Amino acid sequence: MTPRILILGGTTEARQLAGRLAARGGFDITLSLAGRTENPVAQPVPVRVGGFGGANGLAGYLGAEAIDLLIDATHPYAARISANAAKAAAMAGVDILALRRPGWEPVESDRWTLVDSGEEAVGALGTEPKRVFLALGRQELLPFETAPQHAYVIRSVDPVEPPLAVPNARYILARGPFAEADEAALLAELGIEVIVAKNSGGSATYGKINAARALGIAVILFRRPALPEVPDAASVAGMLDLIDHRWPTAEKRGV
Template sequence: MTHHILILGGTTEARQLAGKLARRKEFSVTLSLAGRTESPVAQGVPVRIGGFGGAAGLAAHLREEHVDLLIDATHPYASRISANAAQAARQSGVPILALRRPGWEPVAGDRWMVVDSAAEAASALGTVPRRVFLAIGRQEAGAFEVAPRHRYLIRSVDPVEPKLAVPDALYLLARGPFAEAEERALLERYGIDAIVSKNSGGEATYGKIAAARALGIEVIMIRRPPLPDVPSAETVDALAAKVDHFFDPVAERGV
């Protein structure tokens, strides 16, 4: 019997999980991407691009495509998608599992100011002009137009369009992972004295946090939004084990 699994992706872990599950002949895996990244990395499994039309649209898709398991492996800040996924699972009766990457925790030497939003981060930069590394992607960069006194270095996978209405902004297009040594060199090259970051977790983008610690640079950290309480795991391997248990609980117990 083939079990149809729909993975809501957009993260490295989603791609890794899809590949891991797709190697099993009893699983038919589809990966769904929101389509916000213009040139996504090749995923290695059938991919669906675009939204579903909210929770109701996703619930209808789950029923129409006879999905047996929904996996939410979206970015920790994709809270609306996660909320829609949990609601769609309830409406359709399709079980849901989530991959919840642990967030970073401050350690000795870190200079973090934790805020709740990009707008709060812009305000937290203060009134004295600073050289700011904006490492939050392109979608919320516009929040910093209210603080045009600062000089911005803005890094994103896709171009920021339209450009920010500020007098001094430099744009870098790059896709992680970023090593600590690279990030330290970048911060020193541009004389950065503040970083704005999301608490994405994982190793791929932690380099800037470690580099900031080494250089004594302040990090304005945007706190994660609340996510639905659904069965979850923190790693690809742990979630894959939950999938195994879901479809074959007797085998999982070794009976």
């Protein structure tokens, strides 16, 4: 019987993993997207869009669809989804693996301030007006309305609706990856003094961190949330190794 795999996606790695597995053949793969992005990138396998209704709903789906393996390849900050995934897998008796890209680590000359919330980030900005680059999801932006003295540049994949209730905000619609040279030029042109971002890890959005280091720009970085302890891999290649361990390829079996 063909193994059935459900990938909880929304990340570049999820799409890459789905593509690699599809190219291999021998798996029935569904990629699940939350549906928060208005124009998602084309995916290489069948896609399911929308929530499941919490852990109970996801557990029901896993059972109804006879899923053999659940792979949590969601964003590192999707803590609630990851928690629901681990709980649902346990309820349904389905194995779960997580694809978790490592976070960025500070190096010498980085000017990082670590925070746990938007409110802490606002406090870290201080009271003096600054030019601030916000590289955050729409859900994390609201606390910055309490600091209208700053001039904000807000970059997002989808439009921020409604716009922030602040007097000075510029919106940039763009999807990564972003090259370091382009990031440095943008930050310099806009006179950015502080970047506020998540520690997303990976290379797609690391350009702004490198650029900030080179330009001496301060970075306020959200700490990563705690995630459930499940078997995990740090890369697509590592996840493929875990899957191969569970379902050895014909070549590895010597067939």
